[in-house]
Amino acid sequence: MKITVMSGKGGTGKTTAATNMALSLKNVQFLDADVEEPNASIFLKPEFFGNSEKAWRNIPDIEQNKCSGCRSCIEFCEYNALARLGEKIIVYPEVCSSCGGCKIICPENVIKVKKRQVGEITGGRSTFNSRSIDFWQGKLTVGEASAVPLIAQLKKKINKNKMVIIDAPPGATCPTIESASDSDFIILVTEPTPFGLHDLKIAVELAQKLGNPYGVIINRSQPKADNIIEDFCRDKQIDILLKIPFSREIAELYSRGIPFITEMKDWQDKFQQIMVDIKEITA
Ligand code: SF4
């Protein structure tokens, strides 16, 4: 089973939920797909294998001396990644999405492709007590606009014989979609504030469009505040899988890079119960 943990915005506790959940399970693989700022390793503390793997994407490479200057490629490119400068067609690789459309449309067949490094993938193993987690993370090259090819390459590491937890990038953009698209279940992490509700609505819309079953974890839960999320979930018939309380102890452990499940043992059962609930929802 593949479970993607996502949130409408950063800072809601997505990585807290994902890492603690991974630590409650057996035979688990963890993918940190929050490639702009991967930080799950702070909590899972993997021992990384030696070498990292480079991730690439294709960008156009124009044979300028054979180009007729017809501008078809420029007009086609929705990302404004191509421009004419004098006699030359210039490519702006940072904004190119690597869709490959310009190559197909070029009447002179003078657009080739070249590879551009977009990031790197590193793997390792986390060990907590007797449990071991197969850990992978992607790290996007600074200044690189498109995280999608890197996440797609990271997902090739998925081991179908393991329970897979994917920590997705926050938001509801293409990298989040790439992370969550073929998951068996999506966990949406939110917090009981008007901003939390606003971002949850966006994340729910995305999960509905993807067509995957989903449920909610409320982080920084407080009895007097939770109703803002509970009312919405009741109205939309969304299961609330867990509430992680607004707690000084959890916050202190977080600030020291310690997953709270390792110190507050009763939470092991609560995270394991999520899996039981997910299996019931997806049955
Ligand atoms: S590959 Fe796609 S995004 Fe990139 S320049 Fe060509 S048409 Fe534009």
Ligand code: SF4
């Ligand atoms: S479509 Fe091909 S021939 Fe036309 S301007 Fe672009 S690269 Fe040159």
